[in-house]
Amino acid sequence: MFRAGSRRTQDTGPAAEALRLVKVSKTYGTDGGAVKALDGVTLGLGRGTFTAVMGPSGSGKSTLLQCAAGLDRPDSGIVQVDGTELTAGSEAELTRFRRGRIGFVFQQYNLLDTLTVAQNTVLPLKLAGQRVDRGRAREVLTQVGLGDRLGHRPGQLSGGQRQRVAIARALVAEPRVIFADEPTGALDTRSARDVLRLLQEAVRVHGRTVVMVTHDPVAASYADAVLFLADGRLVGRMDAPTADAVAERLAHLGDDVTVGV
Ligand SMILES: Nc1ncnc2c1ncn2[C@@H]1O[C@H](COP(=O)(O)OP(=O)(O)OP(=O)(O)O)[C@@H](O)[C@H]1O
Ligand SMILES: [Mg+2]
Numbered sequence: 001m002f003r004a005g006s007r008r009t010q011d012t013g014p015a016a017e018a019l020r021l022v023k024v025s026k027t028y029g030t031d032g033g034a035v036k037a038l039d040g041v042t043l044g045l046g047r048g049t050f051t052a053v054m055g056p057s058g059s060g061k062s063t064l065l066q067c068a069a070g071l072d073r074p075d076s077g078i079v080q081v082d083g084t085e086l087t088a089g090s091e092a093e094l095t096r097f098r099r100g101r102i103g104f105v106f107q108q109y110n111l112l113d114t115l116t117v118a119q120n121t122v123l124p125l126k127l128a129g130q131r132v133d134r135g136r137a138r139e140v141l142t143q144v145g146l147g148d149r150l151g152h153r154p155g156q157l158s159g160g161q162r163q164r165v166a167i168a169r170a171l172v173a174e175p176r177v178i179f180a181d182e183p184t185g186a187l188d189t190r191s192a193r194d195v196l197r198l199l200q201e202a203v204r205v206h207g208r209t210v211v212m213v214t215h216d217p218v219a220a221s222y223a224d225a226v227l228f229l230a231d232g233r234l235v236g237r238m239d240a241p242t243a244d245a246v247a248e249r250l251a252h253l254g255d256d257v258t259v260g261v
Contacts, residue, residue: 016083018177018209019045019068024077026063037063038074039232050203050210052220052241054250055229061213062181064229068211069179070098082176099128103170105180109162111154117141118150121168128173140168144198160191167198178202180212184219196222217246228253
């Protein structure tokens with residue numbers, strides 16, 4: 001029986017992992033048209049870490065994030081978030097867990113145009129059936145620098161501001177893990193930097209765990225570590241990445257051997 005917390009294994013102390021994947025595989029399509037998007041990915045990420053995921057287009061980065069966040073189900077393997085196994089329960093149980101413990105930021109913001117900034121921000125709390133304190137939206141929007149935009153609609157904001165609303169929405173339920181799929185992909189350099197600093201702050205100040213897919217070596221350099229993916233497999237890891245070192249590694253991705261991290 002899946003319930004948030006009921007699947008906790010031995011260690012739930014501060015050192016426990018925020019995310020664990022064991023031999024996760026995912027194939028799209030069947031027979032001749034089948035694409036193996038993930039091919040036995042095993043990894044573990046500690047709590048309070050900021051990890052970037054990089055690799056060529058089609059290497060499985062988004063699939064990895066979707067499976068890790070419980071938005072998609074792997075064909076085989078185990079996914080644990082904050083000590084709870086996502087791959088074990090029913091759809092309803094998974095949804096409940098996801099709303100409480102996981103935040104997601106997309107490249108194209110995914111805000112609802114008919115709702116105000118404040119309403120968009122507290123939507124996860126409403127969906128989870130929680131009473132929403134009016135001050136909560138203001139608090140979290142102030143944190144991302146939009147405390148004066150509560151009544152605006154997404155259409156009245158710049159791309160960078162919209163993405164900051166999306167980050168506020170990801171933070172509002174105080175999730176353990178935040179997944180971001182190319183969160184700076186549609187932004188100019190300055191807005192990208194604001195978004196990356198917010199994600200970094202979520203980790204360093206608030207102790208959250210962030211996993212971010214990016215194509216940009218500069219964005220990746222904000223993370224504590226980079227995981228490299230190619231053809232659905234983990235092929236490398238770099239700690240304390242610099243933009244130059246990441247760009248260099250990307251250019252030679254095919255030379256690496258498959259690893260588990
Ligand atoms: N819904 C789907 N149906 C069929 N194939 C899919 C689906 N989603 C992804 N794929 C395939 O799985 C592989 C991995 O896709 P994925 O989106 O994870 O790659 P990615 O690394 O995120 O690429 P990009 O950098 O272009 O976003 C690709 O070959 C892709 O075509
Ligand atoms: Mg992708």
